[in-house]
Amino acid sequence: MQTQELNQQVEAQLIPPPFNIKEYCIDNHASFEKIDQIDPKLLSKFSQVKRFIERWDADQEFRSQVVKDPYHTFVRYGLQINPEDVRPKWDKDCVSKWQEEISEFSLLKLSNEFYERLDKATNEPESAPSDPHIRAWRERQITRTASQLNPAFHKVIQHIPVCFELSKGCSIGCRFCAVSAPRLSDIFFYTAENAKLWREVLELMKGFLGDAAGNGFCYWATDPLDNPDYENFCIDFHAVTGYLPQTTTAQPMKNPQRTRSLLKLSKEKNGICNRFSIPSLKMLEQVHQEFSPEELLGVQIEFLNDGAEGAEKAHAGRQREQNIQQGKLDEESHKQGTIACVSGFLFNMVERSVKLISPCNADERWPLGYIVYDQGTFVNVDDLKTLIERMIRDNMSRMLRSGDLIRFRRDLKYEALINGFQLSTHIKTFKFRHNSLWQELGVLIHQGQHTTADITQLFANKGVLSPQTSYYLNVLFERGVLDSEPQP
Numbered sequence: 184m185q186t187q188e189l190n191q192q193v194e195a196q197l198i199p200p201p202f203n204i205k206e207y208c209i210d211n212h213a214s215f216e217k218i219d220q221i222d223p224k225l226l227s228k229f230s231q232v233k234r235f236i237e238r239w240d241a242d243q244e245f246r247s248q249v250v251k252d253p254y255h256t257f258v259r260y261g262l263q264i265n266p267e268d269v270r271p272k273w274d275k276d277c278v279s280k281w282q283e284e285i286s287e288f289s290l291l292k293l294s295n296e297f298y299e300r301l302d303k304a305t306n307e308p309e310s311a312p313s314d315p316h317i318r319a320w321r322e323r324q325i326t327r328t329a330s331q332l333n334p335a336f337h338k339v340i341q342h343i344p345v346c347f348e349l350s351k352g353c354s355i356g357c358r359f360c361a362v363s364a365p366r367l368s369d370i371f372f373y374t375a376e377n378a379k380l381w382r383e384v385l386e387l388m389k390g391f392l393g394d395a396a397g398n399g400f401c402y403w404a405t406d407p408l409d410n411p412d413y414e415n416f417c418i419d420f421h422a423v424t425g426y427l428p429q430t431t432t433a434q435p436m437k438n439p440q441r442t443r444s445l446l447k448l449s450k451e452k453n454g455i456c457n458r459f460s461i462p463s464l465k466m467l468e469q470v471h472q473e474f475s476p477e478e479l480l481g482v483q484i485e486f487l488n489d490g491a492e493g494a495e496k497a498h499a500g501r502q503r504e505q506n507i508q509q510g511k512l513d514e515e516s517h518k519q520g521t522i523a524c525v526s527g528f529l530f531n532m533v534e535r536s537v538k539l540i541s542p543c544n545a546d547e548r549w550p551l552g553y554i555v556y557d558q559g560t561f562v563n564v565d566d567l568k569t570l571i572e573r574m575i576r577d578n579m580s581r582m583l584r585s586g587d588l589i590r591f592r593r594d595l596k597y598e599a600l601i602n603g604f605q606l607s608t609h610i611k612t613f614k615f616r617h618n619s620l621w622q623e624l625g626v627l628i629h630q631g632q633h634t635t636a637d638i639t640q641l642f643a644n645k646g647v648l649s650p651q652t653s654y655y656l657n658v659l660f661e662r663g664v665l666d667s668e669p670q671p
C-alpha cells in the first residue's frame with residue numbers, strides 16, 4: 184500500500200467525520216440561552232472549534248499549514264473536529280457561500296451563535312452609576328471619546344465606573360505595556376485590617392455607584408494573580424456588590440491549580456467573564472496542554488504575540504515610547520491609542536490612593552492613554568468619603584458654573600460657518616448652526632479666554648437673556664466638546 188494511502192486511512196480514524204446535527208439533542212438552537220441544558224457532546228464540539236480558532240488567530244505557521252494540508256495539520260494539533268466543519272475560516276473561496284448561509288447547520292455557524300448568546304446571557308450589572316453627578320459626568324466622557332477613539336474600539340469599551348489595584352506594579356513586565364506598569368514592589372494582603380478597609384471601601388463605592396459598582400474589576404497596571412489573596416478580595420466583592428469581578432491574567436500557568444479553582448469560583452458565582460492574555464506561542468501551547476478545551480469554553484484568550492492576527496499593540500505607555508523612537512508619532516492614525524476602559528475611580532489599595540480617570544488617545548500630556556482629572560489619598564473610609572465627595576463637587580457639575588473657563592477641546596478643529604460653526608476630529612464633525620448666536624458663540628469660545636459669566640454678560644449686552652445663553656453653552660457642555668482637562 185502506498186504511504187499516502189496509508190496516511191489517509193490513519194487520518195480518517197483520527198479525525199471525526201463532518202458534523203451532523205442529527206447526532207445531537209438539539210431541535211432548536213434557541214436553547215443555547217441556558218448552557219446547562221445544552222447537550223454536553225455539542226458543547227465539547229464548540230470547545231474544539233474555539234481551540235481551532237485560538238490556534239488559527241495566534242499562529243501564522245499553523246494558518247499556512249492548514250491552508251496547504253488541513254487534515255494532516257488537524258491530526259498534528261490534536262483537533263477533534265473535521266476541517267470541513269470550519270472550512271470558511273481557512274478556505275477563502277468558500278466564504279461567499281458561507282455568507283449566503285448555505286451551510287445553515289454547520290458547526291461553525293452554530294458555534295458562533297453559541298458564543299454570541301453566551302456573551303449576552305452573562306449576568307451583567309447595570310452600567311450607569313446611580314449618583315446623578317457621576318452618571319452625567321460618565322455620559323460626557325462617553326460622548327467625548329466617541330469623537331476621539333477608533334470607532335471599533337469605542338464600541339467595545341464599557342467605561343467601567345470603578346477599578347482596584349491590589350498590588351503596586353506588575354511582575355510580568357511586558358515591553359509593550361500600554362499602562363507602563365512599574366515592577367511589582369508591594370502587595371495589599373488580606374490581613375484583618377486590610378479586609379475591613381476593603382469591605383468598607385466596597386460598601387462606600389456601592390453607595391455612590393449602586394448596581395454599577397458590580398462592573399468593577401480588581402487590576403489595572405497590575406496582574407491580579409500577583410496577589411496571593413486575590414480570590415478573598417473577589418469573594419468580598421461578590422458579597423457586597425452581588426457580582427464576581429472578571430479576571431484578566433497574563434499568568435494562567437503560574438499555578439494551574441489556582442487558575443482552575445478561580446475558574447470554578449467564577450462559574451459558581453455566575454462570574455461575568457475571564458480572560459487569559461497570552462504573550463507567546465509557547466504559553467499558548469502550555470495552556471492548551473494544561474487545560475482541556477471544555478475547561479476553557481468560557482475563557483476569552485487574548486493574543487499578544489507578534490504573529491497573532493490583529494496583534495498591533497495600542498499606542499500608549501511603553502509601546503508609545505518605542506513607536507516614538509521609531510518615528511511613529513502621536514499624530515499618526517493609530518489603530519488604538521489606549522487600552523483604558525474606566526471612566527471613574529481608579530484605586531490603588533496599597534497606596535490608599537484614588538484617581539478620577541477616563542480614556543483618551545495617548546499623547547505627551549497623557550502618555551498612559553487616560554486623563555487624570557483628579558487624585559488624592561485616604562487613610563480610612565470616612566476620609567475616602569470626603570475625598571470622593573470633593574472630586575464629585577470639583578469635577579462633576581451637571582451644568583457649567585459661572586467661573587468656568589469656556590474653550591473647545593484641544594483636539595477639535597474649529598471652523599466658522601456662515602450661520603454657526605463646526606468642530607471636527609478625524610472621526611467626527613459636530614455642526615452648531617442655523618442662527619447668528621451660534622456663530623458669535625463659536626468665535627468667543629474659540630478665543631479661549633472667557634468664562635461662563637463673561638460670555639453671559641457679553642450676550643446680555645446684546646439683549647440675549649441669560650437662560651438662553653446658558654442653554655446654548657450647556658448644549659456644548661453635554662456634547663463633550665468643551666475642554667474639561669485639568670490645567671497642567
Ligand code: SF4
Nearest residue numbers: 353355356357360433
Ligand atoms: S501588559 Fe498587563 S501583564 Fe503586561 S506588564 Fe502591563 S499590566 Fe503587567
